[in-house]
Amino acid sequence: MSKRILRSRLTARRSSMQVDDALRRSHAVQERVRELPGWEAMRTVLVYLPFQNEVDTWDLIHELWGRGVQTLAPCCRPDCPGEMDLYRFRALEDLRPGSYTIPEPDPSRCTMVDPRECEGILIPGVGFDRRGFRLGFGGGYYDRLLALTGAEVRTIGLAYKFQILDDLPLEPHDQSVQVICTDTETIWAPT
Secondary structure, three states: OOHHHHHHHHHHHHHOOOHHHHHHHHHHHHHHHHOOOOHHHOOEEEOOOOOOOOOOOHHHHHHHHHOOOEEEEEEEOOOOOOOEEEEEOOOHHHEEEOHHHOEEEOOOOOEEEOHHHOOEEEEOOOEEEOOOEEEOOOOOHHHHHHHHOOOOOEEEEEOOHHHEEOOOOOOOOOOEOOEEEOOOOEEEOOO
């Protein structure tokens, strides 16, 4: 099945979720993230700001803020499709509507941070396979970002159970994550 068809089917299923079901499942995913080895020790974490029924990350964001962790979020470069910069944000007031209606840090209020400073990266996806490969919206934003980070960075995909497939069609530029946390299991990608 093509990426385009998979993307369409999975986004339709995610969009059809009831809000309370998405929040309940998101809570289970976030609990699995908290159980990951090294999570408590991370000092710089890139998060994503959820939209369109993606796994919610706000409890984790508030937890990171409470621990004094440098919390980053992506900001798409308006004139460079597929590329994003990372900014530290500390409060809701630091955000503004961004590309694709996704909230982003306001560069006039936030500090840009080099992606190589990340110790952990929370990554959304339309789908993932059991090898750790991700299906996104097709812009290549996270593939480019992950190509810049080293193996010492913990890359964590967040997904609902129905978003996990056995295999995704791959292209040469596709990057994998190390671990995927779902509402029913934690999947460690083969190394």
